[in-house]
Amino acid sequence: MPVYAAPVRDTLFVLNEVLGYERHANLPGFSDASADVLEAILAEGAKLAENVMHPLNRVGDTQGCVRNDDGSVTTPKGFKEAFDQYRAGGWMGLAAPVEYGGQGLPYVLHTAVGEYLSSANMALMMYAGLTQGAIAALIAHGSDEQKAAWLPKLIDGTWTGTMNLTEPHCGTDLGLLRTRAVPNGDGSYRISGQKIFISAGEHDMADNIVHLVLARIEGAPAGTKGISLFIVPKYRLDASGNPGERNGVSCGSIEEKMGIHGNATCVMNYDEAEGYLLGEENGGLRAMFTMMNEARLGVGLQGLSMGEVASQNAVSYAKERLQGRSLSGPKAPEKPADPIIVHPDIRRGLMTMRAFNEAGRALVLWTALKSDVAHRSGDDKDRQAADDHMGLMTPIVKGVLTDKGFEHAVMAQQVFGGHGYIEEHGMSQFVRDARIAMIYEGANGIQALDLVGRKLAMNGGRAVQAFFKEVGDFCEEHRSDEKMAPFTKAVKKGLNDLQAATLWLMQNAMQKPDNAGAASTDYLHLFGLVALGYMWARMAKAAQDKLSDGAGDDAAFYEAKLVTARFFIERVMPETAAHLARIASGADSMMALPVEAF
Incomplete structure (x- = not known):
């Protein structure tokens, strides 16, 4: 049987000794999550992951979800009880705003626990993950009335959320979507259409499911400029704000998938379902x-x-x-x-x-x-x-x-x-x-x-230039440190390759856009290697500092960090040169064959 142990010690090393978690104590929520509280929450999250979520991972894979004759979906055995424990522990609202029932703790803490839970049972935790996205969209774009109506129950996990973009004929190109929204005259809309690949679209673990649905209001501009976002609940709310009548939304089928069998990936049918505009009309993509x-x-x-x-x-x-x-x-x-x-x-x-x-x-x-x-x-x-x-x-x-x-x-x-x-x-x-x-x-x-x-070009390249400067400054700051030299030299070489690739794109992509498309995946991974190498350089510095100060019983932990850092620097970082070479070769050989030759 598979095993899993949450890497709590490693998380604490990164947060406390590499990223300087305590330096952010002035930010709201951080003072409530001191070093001791941080460690205690991570330990409790680890227990939930290891003892509750992980034992159900194989169960979810072998049993899958079942769509019943009435369109309802039954999740694998034990999923509902595990989700109840997740909800009861307040994990859904760990980093959510206090004014809507959340705990207001740092998002970085929520992320750290999220790794453990996802490792333990990715399919089960997707129900919570989609809900987090719905919460974020409502916080950013909802009216005060919408926030009051929907956020508290999403944040305490009584309700869950989804996002509905994809349709049978359109995925990435959302300008082609056909789901329509017709005004009712009272501020609500009738939503009609079909969405596919909707994770957590229907299940038995929550009292209501709040679907966020992209649709086109009648008469809206063509393409992506005419898309709006709507709140479309499984159950309409009654006068008291509780789930009432069933809305015109149903699960048509569950997709048969390669993996994540424990998550209900649904075809969702909207038949004049009542929905409410979230954000601005025709501003759906931004929301x-x-x-x-x-x-x-x-x-x-x-x-x-x-x-x-x-x-x-x-x-x-x-x-x-x-x-x-x-x-x-x-x-x-x-x-x-x-x-x-x-x-x-x-x-x-x-x-x-x-x-x-x-x-x-x-x-x-x-x-x-x-x-x-x-x-x-x-x-x-x-x-x-x-x-x-x-x-x-x-x-x-x-x-x-x-x-x-x-x-x-x-x-x-x-x-x-x-x-x-x-x-x-x-x-x-x-x-x-x-x-x-x-x-x-x-x-x-x-x-x-x-x-x-x-x-790369956003705001005149402000973000990428800031990244280049931060990594370059770190390498320069520790250039004369003999122990850090292997790390800084390798990261600086990778940074040079990344900057050369960026310059090549600036010089060759505008007049020939295929060069940008041909280079994009290599550029993504070249950038990733430099970012990961920078992380290793910072971790190596933190480990060396601890060993110099006398690490005691933790010496083996820090020594292992340095060995792993050296492996990454020696065996992985040289790949930046290969990515640069492929980028600089351009798109000619990639695009030369006529279509009929394939």
């Missing part, structure tokens, strides 16, 4: 992107989560599985063979996963901390810089961490050999579940195009 950006960071976290749990199981198996002898001589002479963890190629996989997971965790938490600054700081300049960082890093966190999460789930499966292909070990589920994260909330090719086509 929905608030939700999507929240979701994209959450999906990047899913990629990290799948890579982490798969890696943990690969390590456990590699320590136990006996096969062959070490190339440098027997390591377990009393046994008929050595455990496979002694073999260099097994170590290559295990160290690769470990190095990416630890840097990925730091990158996610760094970005989540910037979200706290963007939303809570009283300094306009700090808020702007943090918001710039969020916008720049969102496609990188989503694209890079989900690509690597799937890659590492496959890598972990490979450690098991033939046993990884057998369902009883659970590795197949990690591979299948991880695969979706590369696709939904904007496929990773779209993330790459978003980075190259929008984020």
Whole structure:
């Protein structure tokens, strides 16, 4: 059976010793989550993940969700009870505003716990994840009346939320959507149409489901300029604000999927369902992107989560599985063979996963901390810089961490050999579940195009220039530190490659847009490597400082950090040069073949 242990110690290292969590004590909510409280909450989140959510992961995969004859959906055995525990513990509202019933604690803390829960049971935690997106959209764009009506029950988990974008004929190109909204004359609208791939669209774990639906009001402009966003609940609210009559929304079917079987991915039919405009008329995309950006960071976290749990199981198996002898001589002479963890190629996989997971965790938490600054700081300049960082890093966190999460789930499966292909070990589920994260909330090719086509030039390149300066300044600051030299030199080389790639795009993409498209995925991953390398340089510095001060019983922890950092720097960072070479080759060979030649 699969195993999972939440990496609480590693999270605390990143938050306290690398990112300087305590330096943000002046922000609202941080004073309520002191170092002791932070550790206690992470420990409780770990218990929930390990003892409640994780045992149900295989159950969800094997049982799946069932659509009943009346259109209702039954979730796998134990899911409702586990979700009740999640709700009762106040986890849904951990970082939500106090005025609507949340605890108002830092978003970075919510993110850290979210990793544990997603690693333990990704399909189950998607019900909560979609709700978080709905909460974010309502906070940003809802009227006071809408916030009062919908937020308290979403935040306490009594109700859940969804996002409805995709239709059978349109996914990324939302300008093609056909779902229509007809005014009723009383401020409400009749919503009609069909949406597909709706995660958590129907289930038995909440008293109401609040769907956020993109639709086109009659007479609205064509394309994306004519799209509005609507609140469309499963049950309309009565005069007391409680679920009343059933609305004209139903689950037509559940998609049969490769993975995440425990999550109800629904075809949703809207038949003159009553809905309420959220935000401005024809401003639906802007409002929905608030939700999507929240979701994209959450999906990047899913990629990290799948890579982490798969890696943990690969390590456990590699320590136990006996096969062959070490190339440098027997390591377990009393046994008929050595455990496979002694073999260099097994170590290559295990160290690769470990190095990416630890840097990925730091990158996610760094970005989540910037979200706290963007939303809570009283300094306009700090808020702007943090918001710039969020916008720049969102496609990188989503694209890079989900690509690597799937890659590492496959890598972990490979450690098991033939046993990884057998369902009883659970590795197949990690591979299948991880695969979706590369696709939904904007496929990773779209993330790459978003980075190259929008984020680099936004505000005159302010965000990317700030990132270049921060990384460059760090390398320069520690250039004369002999212990840091291996890390700063490698990160500076990667930064130089990234800046060269950025310059090449500036010089070659405007007159030939295919060059930007051809370069985009390599640029995304080149940028990701530099960001992850920067995280490792900062972690190496923190570990060295602790060892210099006398780490005591924790010395082995910090020594392991330095070894893993060195592995990433020596074995992974050189890939920046390959990405640059591919980018600079342009689009000619990629686009040369005529269509009929394929």
